[in-house]
Amino acid sequence: DVKVTQSSRYLVKRTGEKVFLECVQDMDHENMFWYRQDPGLGLRLIYFSYDVKMKEKGDIPEGYSVSREKKERFSLILESASTNQTSMYLCASSPIRQGRYEQYFGPGTRLTVT
Amino acid sequence: AQSVSQHNHHVILSEAASLELGCNYSYGGTVNLFWYVQYPGQHLQLLLKYFSGDPLVKGIKGFEAEFIKSKFSFNLRKPSVQWSDTAEYFCAVNLAGNTGKLIFGQGTTLQVKP
Numbered sequence: 001d002v003k004v005t006q007s008s009r010y011l012v013k014r015t016g017e018k019v020f021l022e023c024v025q026d027m028d029h030e031n032m033f034w035y036r037q038d039p040g041l042g043l044r045l046i047y048f049s050y051d052v053k054m055k056e057k058g059d060i061p062e063g064y065s066v067s068r069e070k071k072e073r074f075s076l077i078l079e080s081a082s083t084n085q086t087s088m089y090l091c092a093s094s095p096i097r098q099g100r101y102e103q104y105f106g107p108g109t110r111l112t113v114t
Numbered sequence: 115a116q117s118v119s120q121h122n123h124h125v126i127l128s129e130a131a132s133l134e135l136g137c138n139y140s141y142g143g144t145v146n147l148f149w150y151v152q153y154p155g156q157h158l159q160l161l162l163k164y165f166s167g168d169p170l171v172k173g174i175k176g177f178e179a180e181f182i183k184s185k186f187s188f189n190l191r192k193p194s195v196q197w198s199d200t201a202e203y204f205c206a207v208n209l210a211g212n213t214g215k216l217i218f219g220q221g222t223t224l225q226v227k228p
Contacts, residue, residue: 031214040123042204043158043218050213058215090158094214101146101214105158 004106023091032074120219137205144210
């Protein structure tokens with residue numbers, strides 16, 4: 001089974017702190033994604049990466065950056081956390097397989113910024 | 115911009131009732147279609163998917179969905195729901211050739227009363 005793990009299930013940070021969210025997948029998938037999930041808004045794509053050191057902005061990249069130094073690991077960075085970044089953050093990965101991009105999700109990190 | 119719309123935000127049913135959740139997307143080209151489910155406290159998991167072929171697809175736990183290209187729809191159905199189907203359901207669309215990004219609907223919360 002595909003396994004996507006995220007470093008923390010719950011995280012509480014103060015406004016202005018730098019926050020790192022880590023995601024690791026064990027299936028050698030090319031693509032990795034970071035989403036935030038908010039009630040009534042569904043999942044919104046923050047960033048995705050289609051290869052090591054490659055990244056592309058999603059729909060809501062402002063206030064976030066990412067890093068992918070190894071194929072299995074994709075990090076989301078909040079440079080200076082703000083209260084409006086309180087949310088559930090989901091990581092996902094997918095293979096590139098004949099154009100069929102089924103995504104596999106991690107358990108999520110619920111981040112609270114106070 | 116392409117979008118995915120789920121018409122029902124909150125659905126309440128009694129056990130054994132039939133379920134249909136609507137999903138429409140706005141894109142005229144080739145698409146891959148997905149329904150994901152998120153049970154309380156669990157991670158997002160794939161319920162079913164459509165890539166090509168028979169427009170009626172069957173997924174796990176007795177769910178099925180029908181792709182109607184002329185209506186840009188991919189509605190989810192189950193003939194008889196159970197209390198354990200209480201969850202949030204997300205429709206997602208991948209635009210063929212679009213590097214694996216998914217566009218998600220806002221989600222539908224299903225509450226099944228025993």
